[in-house]
Amino acid sequence: MGGTELHPFDPLTVSEIEATINIVKKAHGELFYNVVSLHEPRKAEMTKWLEDPVNVPKPARIADVVVIAPGGKVYDGLVDLQHGKITKWELLKGLQPIITMEELIAVEHICRKDPKVIEQCEISGVPKDEMHKVYCDPWTIGYDERHGNEVRLQQALMYYRPNPDDCQYAFPLDFCPIYDADKQAIIDIDIPKVRRPLRKVDPINYHPAAIEKAGGYRTDIKPINITQPEGVSFKMSGRQIEWQNWKFHIGFNYREGIVLNDISYNDKGTARPVFYRLSLAEMVVPYGNPEHPHQRKHAFDLGEYGAGYMTNSLSLGCDCKGSIHYLDADFPARDGSIRTIKNAVCIHEEDAGILFKHTDFRDESSIVTRARKLVIQQVFTAANYEYAIQWIFHQDGTIQPEIKLTGILNTYVMNEGEDTNGWGTQVYPGVNAHNHQHLFCLRVDPNIDGPNNTVFMADALPSDAAVGSPENPYGNAFYAKRTKFSKTGESATDYNADTSRTWEMCNTNKLHPYSGKAASYKLISREVARLLPKEGSLVWKRAGFARHAVHVTKYSDDQLWPAGRHVPQTSGEPSAGLPEWMGDGSESIDNTDVVLWHTFGVTHIPAPEDFPVMPVEPITLLLKPRNFFTNNPVMDVPPSFASTPSQVAANNNGVLDAADKVSKLAFRNGESCCAVNGTNGVNGH
Amino acid sequence: MGGTELHPFDPLTVSEIEATINIVKKAHGELFYNVVSLHEPRKAEMTKWLEDPVNVPKPARIADVVVIAPGGKVYDGLVDLQHGKITKWELLKGLQPIITMEELIAVEHICRKDPKVIEQCEISGVPKDEMHKVYCDPWTIGYDERHGNEVRLQQALMYYRPNPDDCQYAFPLDFCPIYDADKQAIIDIDIPKVRRPLRKVDPINYHPAAIEKAGGYRTDIKPINITQPEGVSFKMSGRQIEWQNWKFHIGFNYREGIVLNDISYNDKGTARPVFYRLSLAEMVVPYGNPEHPHQRKHAFDLGEYGAGYMTNSLSLGCDCKGSIHYLDADFPARDGSIRTIKNAVCIHEEDAGILFKHTDFRDESSIVTRARKLVIQQVFTAANYEYAIQWIFHQDGTIQPEIKLTGILNTYVMNEGEDTNGWGTQVYPGVNAHNHQHLFCLRVDPNIDGPNNTVFMADALPSDAAVGSPENPYGNAFYAKRTKFSKTGESATDYNADTSRTWEMCNTNKLHPYSGKAASYKLISREVARLLPKEGSLVWKRAGFARHAVHVTKYSDDQLWPAGRHVPQTSGEPSAGLPEWMGDGSESIDNTDVVLWHTFGVTHIPAPEDFPVMPVEPITLLLKPRNFFTNNPVMDVPPSFASTPSQVAANNNGVLDAADKVSKLAFRNGESCCAVNGTNGVNGH
Ligand SMILES: [Co+2]
Ligand SMILES: [Co+2]
Helix, strand or coil, X not given: CCHHHCCCCCCCCHHHHHHHHHHHHHHHCCCXXXXXXXXXXXXXXXXXXXXXXXXXXXXXXXXEEEEEECCCEEEXXXXXXXXXXXXXXXXXXXXXXXXXXXXXXXXHHHHHHCHHHHHXXXXXXXXXXXXXXXXXXXXXXXXXXXXXXXXXXXXXXXXXXXXXXXXXXXXXXXXXXXXXXXXXXXXXXXXXXXXXXXXXXCCCCCCHHHHHHCCCCCCCCCCCEEECCCCCCCEEEXXXXXXXXXXXXXXXXXXXXXXXXXXEEEECCEEEEEEEEEEEEEEEEEEXXXXXXXXXCEECHHHHHCCCCCECCCCECCCECCEEXXXXXXXXXXXXXXXXXXXXXXXXXXXXXXXXXXECCCCCCEEEEEEEEEEEEEEEEECCEEEEEEEEEECCCCEEXXXXXXXXXXXXXXXXXXXXXXXXXXXXXXEEEECEEEEEEEEEEECCCCCEEEEEEEEEEXXXXXXXXXXXXXXXXXXXXXXXXXXXXXXXXXXXXXXXXXXXXXXXXXXXXXXXXXXXXXXXXXXXXCCCCCCCCHHHHHCHHXXXXXXXXXXXXXXXXXXXXXXXXXCXXXXXXXXXXXXXXXXXXXXXXXXXXXXXXXXXXXXXXXXXXXXXXXXXCEEEEECCCCCCCCCCCCCCEECCXXXXXXXXXXXXXXXXXXXXXXCCCCCCCCCCCCCCCCCCC | CCCCCCCCCCCCCHHHHHHHHHHHHHHHCCCEEEEEEECCCCHHHHHHHHHCCCCCCCCCCEEEEEEEECCCEEEEEEEEXXXXXXXXXXXXXXXXXCCCHHHXXXXXXXXXXXXXXXXXHHHHCCCHHHHHHEEEEEEXXXXXXXXXXXXXXXXXXXXXXXXXXXXXXXXXXCCEEEEECCCCEEEEEECCCCCCCCCCCCCCCCCHHHHHHCCCCCCCCCXXXXXXXXXXCCEEECCEEEECCEEEEEEEECCCEEEEEEEEEXXXXXXXXXXXXXXXXXXXXXXXXXXXXXXXXXXXXXXXHCCCCCECCCCECCCECCEEEEEEEEEECCCCCEEEEEEEEEEEEEEEEEEEEEECCCCCCEEEEEEEEEEEEEEXXXXXXXXXXXXXXXXXXXXXXXXXXXXXXXXXXXXXXXXXXXCEEEEECCEEEECEEXXXXXXXXXXXXXCEEEEEEEEEEECCCCCCECCECCCCCEEEEEEECCEHHHHCECCCHHHCCEEEEEEEEEECCCCCCEEEEEEECCCECCCCCCCCCHHHHHCHHHHCCEEEEECCCCCCCCCCCCCCCCCCCCCCCHHHHHCCCCCECCCEEEEEEEEEEEEECCCHHHCCCEXXXXXXXXXXXXXXXXXXXXXXXXXXEECCHHHHHCCCCCCEECCCCCCEECCCCCCCCCCCCCCCCCCCC
């Protein structure tokens, strides 16, 4: 199984996936493979190995398996790859595992041949002989109380393409077939009371032929070349990366996509642990149109489809520029063969502007140091939408998860003159893009100088003392009020912009020698839309994690995904995942191994600018060291320029000028209409 | 005066400044010149000229002059440069004009010779023969009720440097001399009740000698070269720039630094006005320590010192990379000579990642288009702090003002074992960095398809209808509630994170053909710390603009700076600037020429990581077109890769592959330990 040189956090290799499937096949015959993925090592065992990899035995390689057997029977299993045996095999009742790309792809073909779908297409204005022009985006049904969760179901969002290259989202159809994945048949069709036939408007496309027809491309964008003639500044050892004092392991799974483990920062020779595990663990995209069956549009893209399964194969000079390193991803296909996504993850550096700068106004002695960042990226396609997930590492110890939204709006047909009632926007004639939210849940397993951490909430507040009182004579006093989360119940908190609220993951056993404050990483997150579906609503019940910006739980192996392990068709009664783990709120989370769950995101009220393809909208947040380093940890990054008062006094003798010689003036003298005075660009600092 | 080829928004040229000073000198003799700057053309006249520059006479060049005459008398004047005459000359009472760099520089020298300062230094532990090691950062006094505003005063924040190259902020002194700028003498010293002698700790420095001594610089950062072999994609005509459908004028003044005027976006051949004027118009940095005299630390860096006057001379390959165009700035020196800041503004492009991307999951046909941004930047040094102000233009019509904070914390001495009481943080032994806020006021003069605009507030809210009601059966309904600001009083509003509040500047006369919504630019700003000094406090009174995130006023010429025209030593009784202009709140701002004032920023609770020099902390916001363009306005940006379903079906025949050929794999096969499968990086899309 070639496991000897594997890191315990490495994803299962092709041969490990194949071995697993052979073992399962031998025991249970023909099955559909929904998941064959690394069963992550138990933390207690793993921590021991990480502390002493030479002497402690490496944790065993175990495969986490989910299959669907004939008749729609779902099994959860574990396969011990060292011993070649199945250690767990459990039949699940009322639970549906993640939907695979192949299950999705099948629906469209079946829709096109279904007589009732053909009938509805005709009613909508699509003639029978144009069924090859009918497309569907198959989504899990979410939850529909009429259908429950014993039968594996999808809903088909229907579209029409006048031509194969037309953007279908300009041509939505008004009915919604329900697909039974076991029977591979349409079992029902939701037909709205108010019918909205196909609107035969002009297509709106972004492909080259359409742009050429509309006047062609802009011709005034000159190339920007980014080159790294001496190579990259990071080193890879398998999937472990070292860069600018950072060291961590880059995992990848079907569900979360990128998983970062065992993140440490080398602080002057000491590798200080920072996070045990970081991932985007779940998301939900609720749509705000109350008309049936739009309430079923609230995709849990990770739990229902998988950020790994939906990930794009990336390419040089398109998805990123410069010198790029790629990692592939291997998954089982449904039939037990192997599906490989080449270049599933890209790793590259970017110049990041000024890192720090200061000029002494007395003599203009100055220092300018430029910053560098490291980006670990994947892009996944969730039917109409794309999400680019970037894990950005900064030299100063800051980690910045950033999500870029692009792709295409989910759309629904509207009649001429119809009122959207404020639940959506007509982005193109006859095209209603419904209001929606993109809410993401970040799972943060802090390891700030060790596993025993405590989370505090910090609120910037004015002094309580009145203006003019002895304690606050001029009324300017303010401070950061810190509230400790001693028990899980205290941690369910929301963002408060009035107090610029942040949350601090602290090691209270490690006080800073100067500030006396606990070593910490601060969560700074400002894009924290609240869940807008109301308390008690279907989405509120199913997406328990999204009820608050922050929850903190005590660490427990396998509590990875906050909407639960198997998300499709959960009713939310009871609410799976995080609400279960929060329990009655009485568990102690003080100075122990904790996990912080952070839900953030945006409310998207569509506009025509978002259609037919949406310019990137970024959402970002920071995990920032505070009272962690003795002082500024990046003073040893080589400056581009540095002069001191004594050097300035000595006619700049000894000044360090390491500015890059590749940068140029945009216009040479005479070339620019505005080069009035021959500015040469190199005399200032 | 060489005015013929000047644009009316151009800053005064050297010859215009000289001409102005000659005219004033002739009339009024020797004076100190605090300001000689463009008196901006009146909007009514300017608008007529902009509409028809061929036939309408160009607005006259007028100089705005502020001088200090012997005896500390302050005059505001206007000089008509066409006719060579003074058209206004007004003696000001109880107002102090902006402080110049030269006024600041003078204080330190006088402090060092003042016997009472020398005495206090000795008490603090600095021997008399070390007065050359004593430094001060002179600040305006702000407002001190004991001293009023008839006498021009500064306060000297005192420091010590063991050696000339040492960072003084590690060695604060505890007393504060008061300097009379007219007498050029120390007239008083504020001595705290609790004395805190100089702490003779080891210096902490970021200059190369110190880093070398501490182990040297990192050696593992490989160069990233950014080149533009075909030149830049923007054109300059004087100070007017054209780039990617944008066109605008880049002004610069002593006060605000960069001023952008007459901003339009060419929408398929039609230049559509967007903003008449954009600038950072004021800022305030209140400190939160209630002990006297720290309440006086609340710098209005623009109104009291000037973002133009304090601006840095920038340099290639340091402050930005690639192909850069620079603009200089010319100012009067105090004595009437000319001070030129070379490279005060830099203009450059950057690659900006993915602009949009979509993949059809059925066949993996896809499009990837990369984005470009244009950055107009200045960096200014406000004593200890630096602010890099970036005006970022995106191809899709979005404007992103971004401010990067760096430089050095303002510090105060603390005794061993002293409690900061939560008003500050010990960032180094004996060094107390007080809590503070950086609050900025953006002045936005919208011109959305013309001057008559209306501002709305938009709040994302759940439907009022209960879960299970016929209007909201599943409880998922939500919408954007829009509130119109009809009168100024309604516009004084705060950020609300619960509703993801935004503000929309709309042209209600121009409804979108599809959405039916008004053409608008949306203000999206999430870093909106509230003013923490309490209502009625000194800062609250002086910084009226900072009481709310948004105010809207009816446009009026000369209402440019929201803390008033002359800020030093204002008492805040009454509160100058914006509170005056808001008046009783009854003025109509519906469908007329309006100005939106946006106060945003951060609360900074210092940590040792910020010392002795602070890694950049960015603050950003967006002005984003919504319901303005017919559809996505960037579909004509050439893609890096584009394939359609029919091309995929035809074996990728006709696919557009324009990915840059300069990007490379980080590791060639065999070179990397992890190149398991020869990933070549070019097969994915
Ligand atoms: Co969206
Ligand atoms: Co600060």
